[in-house]
Amino acid sequence: MPALTMSEKxxxxxxxxxxxxxxxxxxxxxxxxxxxxxxxxALIPFGEIGTAKVWDPTKIVVTLDHWVPPPTPxxxxxxQTIRDFCRRQGIQRFHDVGDHGIVHQLxxxxxxxxxxxxxxxxxxxxxxxxALGAFAAGIGATDTAAVMATGRLWLRVPETIRVDIRxxxxxxxxxxxxxxxxxxxxxxxxxxxAAVEFAGPTVGALPMNERFVxxxxxxxxxxxxxxxxxxxxxxxxxxxxxxxxxxxxSDDGATFAKSFAFDVDGMGPQVAxxxxxxxxxxxEEVQGTKIDVAFLGSCTNARIEDLRIAAELLKGEKVxxxxxxxxxxxxxxxxxxxxxxxLIEIFMDAGATFTSSTCGxxxxxxxxxxxGDEVCISSTNRNYPGRMGSPQAQVYLAxxxxxTASAIHGEITDPRKV
Amino acid sequence: MLRxxxxxxxxxxxxxxxxHIIAGKYLGTTDAKVFAAHAFExxxxxxxxxxxxxxxxxxxxxxxxxxxxxxAPVALKTLGISGILANSFARIFFRNAINLGFPxxxxxxxxxxxxxxxxxxxxxxxxxxxxxxxxxxxxTALPPNVLEILEAGGLVAKIRSDLSxxxx
Numbered sequence: 001m002p003a004l005t006m007s008e009k010x011x012x013x014x015x016x017x018x019x020x021x022x023x024x025x026x027x028x029x030x031x032x033x034x035x036x037x038x039x040x041x042a043l044i045p046f047g048e049i050g051t052a053k054v055w056d057p058t059k060i061v062v063t064l065d066h067w068v069p070p071p072t073p074x075x076x077x078x079x080q081t082i083r084d085f086c087r088r089q090g091i092q093r094f095h096d097v098g099d100h101g102i103v104h105q106l107x108x109x110x111x112x113x114x115x116x117x118x119x120x121x122x123x124x125x126x127x128x129x130x131a132l133g134a135f136a137a138g139i140g141a142t143d144t145a146a147v148m149a150t151g152r153l154w155l156r157v158p159e160t161i162r163v164d165i166r167x168x169x170x171x172x173x174x175x176x177x178x179x180x181x182x183x184x185x186x187x188x189x190x191x192x193x194a195a196v197e198f199a200g201p202t203v204g205a206l207p208m209n210e211r212f213v214x215x216x217x218x219x220x221x222x223x224x225x226x227x228x229x230x231x232x233x234x235x236x237x238x239x240x241x242x243x244x245x246x247x248x249x250s251d252d253g254a255t256f257a258k259s260f261a262f263d264v265d266g267m268g269p270q271v272a273x274x275x276x277x278x279x280x281x282x283x284e285e286v287q288g289t290k291i292d293v294a295f296l297g298s299c300t301n302a303r304i305e306d307l308r309i310a311a312e313l314l315k316g317e318k319v320x321x322x323x324x325x326x327x328x329x330x331x332x333x334x335x336x337x338x339x340x341x342x343l344i345e346i347f348m349d350a351g352a353t354f355t356s357s358t359c360g361x362x363x364x365x366x367x368x369x370x371x372g373d374e375v376c377i378s379s380t381n382r383n384y385p386g387r388m389g390s391p392q393a394q395v396y397l398a399x400x401x402x403x404t405a406s407a408i409h410g411e412i413t414d415p416r417k418v
Numbered sequence: 419m420l421r422x423x424x425x426x427x428x429x430x431x432x433x434x435x436x437x438h439i440i441a442g443k444y445l446g447t448t449d450a451k452v453f454a455a456h457a458f459e460x461x462x463x464x465x466x467x468x469x470x471x472x473x474x475x476x477x478x479x480x481x482x483x484x485x486x487x488x489x490a491p492v493a494l495k496t497l498g499i500s501g502i503l504a505n506s507f508a509r510i511f512f513r514n515a516i517n518l519g520f521p522x523x524x525x526x527x528x529x530x531x532x533x534x535x536x537x538x539x540x541x542x543x544x545x546x547x548x549x550x551x552x553x554x555x556x557x558t559a560l561p562p563n564v565l566e567i568l569e570a571g572g573l574v575a576k577i578r579s580d581l582s583x584x585x586x
Contacts, residue, residue, distance in 0.1 A: 041489070049574055140513060140517065142518060382435070
C-alpha cells in the first residue's frame with residue numbers, strides 16, 4: 001500500500017478503492033450532504049433529473065442561514081419552499097429559523113460531521129468542516145441536485161499542499177492572523193484544486209474554534225478542502241454526539257505536492273486590505289485608517305470564543321462615535337451562550353448592535369450592508385469589490401481582536417496597544 | 419453544445435470573483451433573468467445591456483473565485499455568452515459551468531494576446547482558438563469525464579441518460 005494523505009484516504013474509502021492518486025477521477029459515495037437556501041436553486045435541476053425522492057434523507061442536513069429572518073416576501077416564499085420540501089422528503093435534520101445557524105458552524109457544533117466522512121456542502125466555506133478530519137468540499141446547485149438524487153459525486157483526487165506551522169502565537173494574535181498570513185503568501189489561488197493540510201506543533205495545540213478558522217479560509221486559497229488530522233482535541237469536541245471516534249492523519253511518507261513552513265513566533269496581527277483576501281499588510285502598516293463600520297460575524301470568526309474576545313475588549317469602553325459595530329453570532333446556540341454569559345449586555349452597554357445569526361452582512365445580502373463611501377473592518381473571509389454591499393466600499397479583513405479594537409478607536413488599531 | 423463557436427471578445431483580468439459577476443444582493447430569487455440583468459454590475463453597471471448573444475469572455479487567472487453561487491455562470495449563460503476562456507478557473511465556478519453545459523476552457527496566455535472587441539473562433543474538438551492576424555492557440559483538453567458532461571448538455575442531461583440506461 002502506498003502512503004496516503006488524509007484526503008486520499010477518505011476518497012479511497014468513499015469510492016471503494018484500496019488506494020487513489022492525485023489527478024484520478026473517482027465516484028464518491030457521500031456520507032453527509034448539507035444545504036442552506038441554495039436548496040431552492042437546486043430544486044430546479046433536481047426536478048429536471050426527475051427522481052421523486054432524495055437518495056437518503058438521513059444523510060441530509062438543511063438549515064436557513066443566508067437570509068434569516070427573510071428580508072423580502074420572495075425570500076420568505078423561498079424559505080417556505082425549502083420547509084415544504086424537507087417535510088415531504090422526510091429530512092428530519094431541518095433546522096428552521098429559530099433553531100438555525102450558519103450552516104458550517106451548525107454542522108460542527110451539532111456533531112453532524114466526523115473524521116473519515118465525505119462531506120459535501122452547498123457553500124464555498126464547507127472547507128471549514130475539514131478541521132474535523134473530514135473531506136469537506138463545497139459545490140453549486142446542479143451538483144447539489146445530483147447528490148440529492150444519487151448520493152454520489154465525481155471528484156478529482158486533489159494534490160495535497162502541506163502547511164506546517166510552528167512557534168507560539170503572541171498576545172491578541174490568533175488563527176485568523178495565521179491564515180491571512182498564509183493566504184498573503186500563497187495568493188488567493190495558491191491552492192487551486194488542491195487539498196490543504198495544516199500540521200505542526202502550533203496547529204496541534206490549537207483548540208477546535210481556531211482550527212475551524214484555518215480550514216474555513218482555505219477557500220480563499222482556492223482549495224478544494226482544508227484538513228487537520230483528527231486527534232484528542234477533535235475527539236473531545238465531538239464527544240457529545242456519542243458516536244465512535246476514529247482518528248485520521250496522513251501517513252508517514254505521503255506525497256505532498258508542495259510544503260510551506262511558517263514560524264509564527266513574533267508575528268503580530270495581520271490585515272487583508274481592499275479588495276483581495278491576499279492583499280496582506282501587518283496591522284502596523286494600516287493602523288490609523290478611519291473606519292465607518294466594524295463587523296464581527298460569519299462562519300469564519302463568530303464563535304463564542306470570538307465573542308468573548310470582543311466582550312473582554314469592550315467592557316467599560318464605548319464604540320467610537322459615528323462607527324457602527326455589529327456583532328452577529330454564527331448560530332443560535334452561540335447566541336444563547338452569549339446571553340447566558342452576559343456578553344450581550346456588555347455589547348449593548350458599549351453601543352454595539354447584536355443580531356440574530358445569519359450570513360447576511362458577510363455577503364452583502366441584508367442586515368447590515370455597506371454604502372459606497374464606507375470603510376469596514378470585518379472578521380469575515382472575503383473582501384472582493386461589492387462583497388459586503390456597494391462595489392465602492394472598502395473592506396479590511398482581520399481578527400476579532402483587531403476588529404473590536406478598531407471599533408473602539410474608530411480607526412484600524414493594533415489590539416496589542418489597547 | 420456547440421462544438422465550434424465564434425464570438426466577440428470581452429476581456430477581464432485576474433481573480434474575477436463571483437461577487438464581481440453577480441452581487442449577493444441579487445441572490446434572493448431563483449429567476450435567471452435577474453442574475454443576467456445584473457451581471458458584472460460591480461465592474462460596469464451597463465455591461466449586461468452591451469453584451470450580445472454569442473460573445474466570448476477571455477480572462478486571466480482564477481476566474482470565478484469566491485462563492486459557490488451557481489447564479490454566476492447562470493447569469494453569463496443566460497446572457498448568451500458562448501463560452502469563457504481563461505488562464506485558469508476557480509474550482510466551484512468551473513464545475514458549475516460544466517454542469518450547466520457552459521464551455522469553460524483553460525487557455526493560458528490567450529488573455530495577453532487579445533483585445534476587447536476582437537473576434538475569435540474556438541474549435542472545441544480540435545482544441546484550438548483562432549485569434550486575429552491568423553494566430554492559433556491551443557487550450558488544455560478537458561478531462562474525458564468533464565467533456566462527457568459538457569457534450570451531454572450538462573449534468574442533468576447526463577444523469578437522466580445514465581438513469582434511463584440503468585433502467586433499460
